[in-house]
Amino acid sequence: MSPPSSSILLFLFLLSSSLVPLDASHEVLRTLRSVPIAPSPSPASQPYRTGYHFQPPKNWMNDPNGPMIYKGIYHLFYQYNPKGAVWGNIVWAHSTSTNLVDWFPHPIAIQPSQPSDINGCWSGSATLLRGGRPAILYTGINPENQQVQNLAEPKNYSDPFLIEWVKSSGNPLMAPTPTNMINSSSFRDPTTAWLGSDGRWRVIVGSKRNARGMAILYRSKNFVNWVKAKHPLHSKNGTGMWECPDFYPVSKVPVGFDTSENGPTLKHVLKVSLDDTKHDQYTIGNYNEVRDVYVPDEGQIEGAGGLRYDYGKYYASKTFFDSEKKRRILWGWVNESSSTESDIKKGWSGVQAIPRTVWLDASGKQLLQWPIPEIEYLRTNKVELSRQVLKPGTTLEVNGISAAQADVESFFVAKNLDKAEAFDPKWTDPQILCSRKGASVKGSLGPFGLLVLASKGLEEYTAVFFRVFKGQNKYVVLMCSDQSRSSLDNTNDKTTYGAFVDVDPVQGFLSLNLRSLIDHSIVESFGGRGKVCITARVYPTQAIESSARLLVFNNGTEGIELTKMDAWSMKRAQI
């Protein structure tokens, strides 16, 4: 991620952009790693800290970096400011895990030390070279504040925790030059590299030329000497700067593939983080290895209006191939929706979303995402609601769970589809539609869904719900996450999010699955079995800790069947 445009943050960054001494308290003795941390509620002064999402004890965190599995250990690096709760002084912090749920901190892995990164160690990715040897390519900021790409390798390959990293003396390995036409302020975030059948590695780096977003392609035989290809892997005018590109193969079977795999049964995904809109947008297409270009499939939309991993707060994401469990796992940064002042006051900013597996939907036209199954081991005290009709006007409390830290899976069925309201073809933007038709706007089939992080008198709640409309020749399902009443504190960003869910009725019934991961100040919702994800950050003032409630509601004029609801309290993860 590039510096926030705010001049205050830029000023803070300039003030302290040189090498800073690192907070010794961040280093954890290796012997402490096996000591279990007793579950405890968040301190009263910190109602927004999460119980099972990844976040460091304090300070600023943004992009996930270099995720990988090495010798059975999962690694997560992340962009981190050791000095405060705002962006600046960026280094690579490092944690490891055996289950992607409980995490152990390690010392800072990569920090400014060479001319090629003296002004910051920005985002990058890990690649497992031949023999499974990890290598990290990352963006460094040089003394001229140019963006260049650097290599770091483990000091000790026998150490499964990869504590120490050594930078290549040849850094930078990729840099803007007077002749290569690269914009030195818009050249960052190298991907995991992939190996072509010609034995050469390829990597892309995000960039732009004027308004044209592009994925600049480099090739190398030895991972040290990189040659820029004549053409980018792909580019698209009008989309602006592409941050944190990601490029990987997928198939309709829910398994993952090594980044270097290609073939007639595989499709490729190109994801870019659009700097202009702060959205992670992807297309599905084909990678032509001979021409070394990526071509999105017919009908795939690039830029605004295209497919997104998440239609709420979710940015700078990155996947990796889990070779042990044969799956592709997606990490994504979830920014705060609170003011910088409150971030400084609470002493931290940023969480990572629960890792998701990603694969291709049967239609071949979009991805599916689902929280990794490991997270289910935190489930406890299951509460079940059995089959019942939610009559118009229903608000039904789900008792017996810790509603501030929960995992809820609901199965709704809409039956009287002929009663669906007509869909106006002018409603092209689902987010605008959701903000016009919030939870309090009655409809016929919907709004129905959940009120999460709700206070006793419903002064505060976040509504996650569906509406069903009758379109020209198919039904249109809208999924919304309405934050407008999420907090009595009006200094927060309470934007309502929305997306259309591509589901069809079966035998006249529309089945809609909704899974919500609720964790104090984050609500991650998965609609239509992973077809749409919406993540929201909310800061209730009353619906906190044991005062938070969970309800199911139907504010439409038609009854909706709740086939089943399973809700669990979630234990704290050890992070």
Ligand SMILES: *[C@@H]1O[C@H](CO)[C@@H](O)[C@H](O)[C@H]1NC(C)=O
């Ligand atoms: C490398 O790591 C292994 C495993 O942690 C350890 O036994 C060995 O002492 C390390 N070697 C060096 C030179 O630090």
Ligand SMILES: *[C@@H]1O[C@H](CO)[C@@H](O)[C@H](O)[C@H]1NC(C)=O
């Ligand atoms: C280079 O990138 C910077 C930073 O985004 C931008 O201000 C400038 O206009 C870009 N130049 C070109 C030619 O795209």
Ligand SMILES: *[C@@H]1O[C@H](CO)[C@@H](O)[C@H](O)[C@H]1NC(C)=O
């Ligand atoms: C690229 O897009 C910009 C605005 O988005 C437009 O002004 C320009 O003409 C386009 N250039 C090309 C080559 O299409």
Ligand SMILES: *[C@@H]1O[C@H](CO)[C@@H](O)[C@H](O)[C@H]1NC(C)=O
């Ligand atoms: C972070 O959140 C703020 C407040 O909602 C928003 O203005 C900003 O664009 C967000 N940044 C990213 C990278 O999502």
Ligand SMILES: *[C@@H]1O[C@H](CO)[C@@H](O)[C@H](O)[C@H]1NC(C)=O
């Ligand atoms: C349901 O609709 C009524 C009338 O518009 C409104 O007062 C109420 O707040 C709505 N319920 C929810 C949960 O939004």
